[in-house]
Amino acid sequence: MSTTAPTPAAHEPVKRSTVRLVVAWVLVGIPLAYGVFQTLTQVTALFG
Helix, strand or coil: CCCCCCCCCHHHHHHHHHHHHHHHHHHHHHHHHHHHHHHHHHHHHCCC
């Protein structure tokens, strides 16, 4: 049973993947939040 220490290069794809995931959620989340805000504004105008 040999144990080898992971190299720093082995962790780069995970970090890059995390950054891409955060950017993707920001790109989806901002328009989604705007749409929810607009919907709630219209609902309050309709029923308020």
